[in-house]
Amino acid sequence: MKVLVPIKRVIDANVQVRVKSDQTGVELTNVKMAMNPFCEIAVEQAVRLKEAGIASEVIVVSAGPAQAQETLRTGLAMGADRGIHIQSDEDLQPLAIAKLLKAVVANEDPGLVILGKQAIDGDNNQTGQMLSALLGWSQGAFISAMEKDGDLLKITREVDGGLQKVSVKLPSVLTVDLRLNEPRYASLPNIMKAKKKPIDATSPADLGVEVAPRVKTLKVTEPPARAAGVIVGSVAELVDKLKNEAKVI
Amino acid sequence: MEFGLTQEQQMVVDTVRDFVEKELYPHEAIVESKGHVPPEITRDIRQKVLDMGFYAANIPEEFGGGGLDHVTMTLLERELGRASQALSVIFGRPSNILCGCKGEQVEKYLKPAIRGEKIDCIALTEPDAGSDVRSMKASAIKDGDDWIINGTKHFITHADEADFAIVFIATGEEQTPRGPKKRITCFLIDRDTAGFEIRDGYQCVSHRGYNNSILNFDNCRVSSAQILGEEGTGFDEANTWLGATRLTVAALAVGRAQRCFDMAVEWAAERKQFGQAIGKFQGVSFKLADMATEIQAAEYLTLGAAWKLDQGLPADQDIAMAKLYATEMLGRVTDETLQIFGGMGLMTELPIERFWRDARVERIWDGTSEIQRHIISRGLLRPLGA
Ligand SMILES: Cc1cc2nc3c(=O)[nH]c(=O)nc-3n(C[C@H](O)[C@H](O)[C@H](O)COP(=O)(O)OP(=O)(O)OC[C@H]3O[C@@H](n4cnc5c(N)ncnc54)[C@H](O)[C@@H]3O)c2cc1C
Ligand SMILES: Cc1cc2nc3c(=O)[nH]c(=O)nc-3n(C[C@H](O)[C@H](O)[C@H](O)COP(=O)(O)OP(=O)(O)OC[C@H]3O[C@@H](n4cnc5c(N)ncnc54)[C@H](O)[C@@H]3O)c2cc1C
Numbered sequence: 001m002k003v004l005v006p007i008k009r010v011i012d013a014n015v016q017v018r019v020k021s022d023q024t025g026v027e028l029t030n031v032k033m034a035m036n037p038f039c040e041i042a043v044e045q046a047v048r049l050k051e052a053g054i055a056s057e058v059i060v061v062s063a064g065p066a067q068a069q070e071t072l073r074t075g076l077a078m079g080a081d082r083g084i085h086i087q088s089d090e091d092l093q094p095l096a097i098a099k100l101l102k103a104v105v106a107n108e109d110p111g112l113v114i115l116g117k118q119a120i121d122g123d124n125n126q127t128g129q130m131l132s133a134l135l136g137w138s139q140g141a142f143i144s145a146m147e148k149d150g151d152l153l154k155i156t157r158e159v160d161g162g163l164q165k166v167s168v169k170l171p172s173v174l175t176v177d178l179r180l181n182e183p184r185y186a187s188l189p190n191i192m193k194a195k196k197k198p199i200d201a202t203s204p205a206d207l208g209v210e211v212a213p214r215v216k217t218l219k220v221t222e223p224p225a226r227a228a229g230v231i232v233g234s235v236a237e238l239v240d241k242l243k244n245e246a247k248v249i
Numbered sequence: 250m251e252f253g254l255t256q257e258q259q260m261v262v263d264t265v266r267d268f269v270e271k272e273l274y275p276h277e278a279i280v281e282s283k284g285h286v287p288p289e290i291t292r293d294i295r296q297k298v299l300d301m302g303f304y305a306a307n308i309p310e311e312f313g314g315g316g317l318d319h320v321t322m323t324l325l326e327r328e329l330g331r332a333s334q335a336l337s338v339i340f341g342r343p344s345n346i347l348c349g350c351k352g353e354q355v356e357k358y359l360k361p362a363i364r365g366e367k368i369d370c371i372a373l374t375e376p377d378a379g380s381d382v383r384s385m386k387a388s389a390i391k392d393g394d395d396w397i398i399n400g401t402k403h404f405i406t407h408a409d410e411a412d413f414a415i416v417f418i419a420t421g422e423e424q425t426p427r428g429p430k431k432r433i434t435c436f437l438i439d440r441d442t443a444g445f446e447i448r449d450g451y452q453c454v455s456h457r458g459y460n461n462s463i464l465n466f467d468n469c470r471v472s473s474a475q476i477l478g479e480e481g482t483g484f485d486e487a488n489t490w491l492g493a494t495r496l497t498v499a500a501l502a503v504g505r506a507q508r509c510f511d512m513a514v515e516w517a518a519e520r521k522q523f524g525q526a527i528g529k530f531q532g533v534s535f536k537l538a539d540m541a542t543e544i545q546a547a548e549y550l551t552l553g554a555a556w557k558l559d560q561g562l563p564a565d566q567d568i569a570m571a572k573l574y575a576t577e578m579l580g581r582v583t584d585e586t587l588q589i590f591g592g593m594g595l596m597t598e599l600p601i602e603r604f605w606r607d608a609r610v611e612r613i614w615d616g617t618s619e620i621q622r623h624i625i626s627r628g629l630l631r632p633l634g635a
Contacts, residue, residue, distance in 0.1 A: 014270070034263070073256050074263070185268055188302040188315050191260045 001111035001170075003046040003055040005080065006101055007039035007062050009071040010121040023219045026121075035071050037183075038116025040078070041176045044183040045146070046114050047079035054148055057081045059108060063100050065089050069199060076194035077186035083199035084108075088211060090204070094122075096211035098130035103207035105135060110171070112153075117142050117175040128175035138168040144179040258321050265303070265328040268340075272297060273332035280335050280458035281603060294339045295365050305363040307342045313363045319493060323500045323555040327548075330501030331508040334607065335458025338407070342497075344369050346415060346435070346490035349477050358413060358437055370411035371491075372402040372464050380620050383431055383484075387466060388419040394473050396420070398436070398444070398466040404614075408447050408462035413439045416464070417483050433483035437475050444469030455610035457603075492565070493558060495572040495615045499551040502575035502611050506544050506582040509604045513537065513586040520591075527589070536585045544582065547575035566628040573621035576611040583608040 011017055011026070012034040018027045035043075049055035060075035062068040063086035072083035086100050105113065118125035132139035140146075144163065145156035157164045158177045168174075186194075204211045232238045242249045254262065272294060280286050298304045307322050308314020317325065329337040343362035347369065350359040361367035378385040387400025398418055408414060416438050419431040438445055450461035478486040514537060517528030527533045554567035583605040587594035594601040612618045 070256060070259065074260060077260050077264075185297075185301050186260055186264045187300075188261070188306060188317075190302075191257055191264065194260065195257060 001055055002057045002059060002108060003049055004101075004105065004108060004110040004113045005039070005042050005046045005058060005060050005075065006097070006113070006115050006127070007043060007060050007071055007075050008036045008116070008119045008121075009033050009062065009064055009068050010036045010119050013037050013120060019220050019222050023221060025217070025220050033067065033070075035074050036116050036119045036121075038118060038120070038176060038178070039075075040116075040183040041178065041180050042114040042116050043075050043078050043080060044181045045176060046112075047184075048181065049112075050079070050081075055112070059084060059110070061086065061101070061104055063088055063092050063097055063204075072199050073194045074186060076197045076199075077191045078184060079190060080197075082197050085199050085201050086207065087201055087203050090211050091213045091217075092211055093213050093215055094124050094126035095130055095214065096204075096209065097127050098134055099209045100204060100207055100211070101127070101131050102134045103209055104202075105131075112171060113137075113173045115173070115175045117177055125175075128173050132173035135171075135173065138170075138172040139174070140166065140168045140172060141175045142177045143174055144177050146174070146180070254324070258324055261317070261321055262324050262328055264301075265325050265340075266331075268297075268301075268303075269328055269332045269337070273336040273340075276336055277333045277600065277603075280333055281597075284457055285460070286335050286339070286458060291339055294336065295341065298340050299365050304341045304365050305343055307345060308348060308363055312348055312359060319496070319555040319558040320552060322493075323496060323551060326497045326500035327504040327507075327551075330504030333458055333603075334456045334501075337501075338459070341365050344371055344415060344491070345493070346371070346477065346486055348490060349435075349486050350437075353474065354437065354477070361412075367412040368407065368410055370405055370408045370414050372405045372408070372414050372416040373487075374404045375401060376403050380617055382417075383433065385417065385419055385431065385433070387416075389434065389436070391420075392470070395470050396434075396436070396473065396476075398438075398469040398471065400466050402464040403450060404461045405450070405464055406461050407459060408464060409449075409460050411440060413437055414445075414464060415477065416466075417487070420480055423481070432481040434480050435477040435483040435486050436471055437477055438469070438471055442469060442471060453610070455607045457606075492568065493555075495621075496551065496554055496558075496568045498611055498615045499547070499554070499568070499571035499575035502579040502608075503544060503548045503551055505604060505608070506540075506547070506575075506579045509583050509586045509601065510537075510540050510544060512601065513540065513582075513589045516590055533589055536589065540582045540585055543578045547571070547578045550574055566625050569616075569621040569624040572616065573618050573625070576608075577618060579608045579611055 010033065012032040015032055020027050043060060046055060046058040050058050058080040059082055060072055060080040061084040062072050066087065069085055072085055076083055084104060101113070113131065115128040117128070128141060129139060140155040140157060142158045143155045144158045147154045151170055152167045153170060153172060154165065154167050155174065157166065158179070232241060276286070276290050303315060306315030306317045306325060310316030329340055347359045347362055358367065362369055373382050375385050375387060387398065387402060389396040389398045400418070402416065416436045417433050418436055420434040421432045422429050423432050440447065444467050446465040446467070448463040448465060450463050453461060517533050517537060518526055520527050528537065550571040554564050554571045557564040557567050587601050587605050590599065590601050593599055596602065
């Protein structure tokens with residue numbers, strides 16, 4: 001079974017993001033970029049499936065500008081077998097990416113697609129779900145555990161208020177949550193091998209997908225600074241404030 | 250001219266940076282307060298580095314190491330240099346000189362060192378022979394197939410934890426064009442050898458997380474099989490394999506300075522006095538400008554020297570310049586950063602005072618700044634007969 005892992009290049013999670021002065025987006029010049037942390041977890045999971053003999057090949061795919069190749073190389077250095085770069089300088093939105101991935105799935109015929117539950121830039125949390133709908137495949141979002149059981153995958157989902165255990169039929173689209181695994185560091189031998197692993201180049205046009213944005217960003221601003229909190233004297237006072245001031249209960 | 254990194258180099262940098270931030274930084278405060286790295290932390294870090302295949306990245310592939318070239322290794326050293334030396338040393342880079350091992354020495358010393366099973370230390374310095382290391386008094390006399398060693402080494406880093414010491418000993422005198430000089434031989438000496446004692450050294454204000462020791466040799470008998478290279482070739486071995494050690498100090502200085510500087514910039518942007526960020530005062534912002542310029546200059550000097558080594562070009566002067574400038578730069582950057590932090594910079598609650606203390610040793614060991622200047626000026630004047 002081939003496993004396809006879509007990965008995204010985003011601002012490094014340790015960087016403090018700043019809004020551009022013209023409010024058209026966030027500052028990207030001289031900013032350290034890295035693989036989206038949830039995508040790292042997805043790659044790790046796929047590589048573990050290969051090490052366990054369940055996956056036959058791990059393919060990483062990234063849509064974006066030329067620099068997305070660096071992110072693909074990182075995936076290869078973590079142990080993926082080959083990469084696909086969908087070259088595009090467009091503002092790629094979740095539906096466009098889901099359609100591109102659908103086209104890649106048609107070419108590659110994987111048994112499983114594993115994605116991060118969201119990318120830490122847009123925090124959209126949409127691509128995996130959209131892909132599953134477009135493919136008509138089962139989906140398991142926010143997974144924190146998985147185990148193969150014949151044609152089924154037993155997965156644990158992190159849902160509001162607890163953990164939900166379900167089985168999904170293969171082929172399937174999974175999106176991974178933080179607690180699924182701890183991604184490995186790229187190893188030195190794999191870093192050296194990564195260059196020799198192939199990265200195929202393609203484009204939205206090659207894949208026959210229209211990617212023009214459907215949502216327009218009007219303005220990007222910093223979230224308002226949080227007002228100072230207050231320390232309440234008792235539970236009764238807290239309940240009173242929640243009821244009468246915050247009006248949330 | 251190509252100033253960019255290859256994708257491999259970028260990945261090495263990113264991976265090591267990530268490792269340093271996640272696996273080393275969190276232990277720094279405890280190491281500093283305890284004065285040593287707790288053994289379970291050492292074991293954990295060492296195992297992770299072995300699993301990543303990064304252990305002994307400096308040793309050529311033919312010996313079973315990672316085989317990184319000088320430029321990539323310098324980038325790696327730069328990233329490791331960000332963290333406390335007590336912790337970064339566990340990211341094992343066995344002494345390159347072990348590549349000179351022959352015969353049984355390979356299985357006994359080189360391979361275990363590469364596998365992280367044996368730890369080495371290097372002993373050159375003596376109480377009466379520091380910069381002028383060739384004036385060393387520790388000596389060995391031949392007795393059949395054995396050598397009997399007497400003398401004292403001091404300031405020996407990590408000797409207390411080492412399984413064996415790489416020790417330079419005088420084994421006679423020879424005539425050279427510049428007068429009689431001691432013949433120096435390099436011995437591999439196991440820690441439990443009779444007549445070899447490892448004693449506590451001094452308390453060092455830089456790098457509090459590990460120790461230096463005093464090595465005492467009292468009629469210590471070792472066989473000729475313990476000689477690395479040949480009798481009398483100790484300095485040739487050292488020149489072949491240890492030349493680049495000074496460059497790692499330069500690389501460390503660049504990485505440490507960058508970490509310190511990033512904190513200075515952030516503080517200057519956040520700290521407000523007189524109604525504005527202190528970075529808005531030229532008295533502070535020009536400091537930042539000078540620091541950024543010096544860090545970059547040191548980085549180019551260091552990578553330039555590494556590049557020359559990779560090209561097989563003579564690099565002695567370049568390495569001396571990089572070591573001199575980068576370590577002096579680190580002294581200035583840590584001092585000015587402390588100044589920008591004001592009183593808080595001196596408090597142990599922040600790492601700035603540690604960077605400032607730690608910086609001091611870099612101008613002294615692996616050849617003092619004066620000795621680096623001596624190497625540079627000798628290269629200028631000797632060809633003119635002066
Ligand atoms: C923390 C620490 C760890 C160390 N670890 C090791 C180790 O593991 N193994 C090891 O072998 N050594 C080690 N050393 C020793 C280190 O290499 C020496 O300290 C260094 O070589 C300087 O020697 P010295 O301290 O005896 O100073 P000296 O050589 O006595 O120098 C004193 C001063 O005189 C100056 N000077 C000397 N000669 C000249 C000259 N010709 N021209 C101008 N100025 C000159 C020096 O620059 C210096 O300013 C360590 C030192 C320290 C501080
Ligand atoms: C050990 C110790 C003991 C102390 N004891 C006392 C005490 O007993 N009583 C007491 O009241 N205080 C005490 N202090 C406080 C001391 O006086 C302050 O640390 C000092 O005034 C600097 O203030 P700061 O640390 O807040 O630095 P800041 O004022 O924040 O300065 C940070 C940096 O910004 C620079 N800067 C600030 N304004 C400007 C400007 N306009 N132009 C250019 N550069 C500028 C500073 O020079 C400095 O480099 C003590 C401090 C220490 C470290």
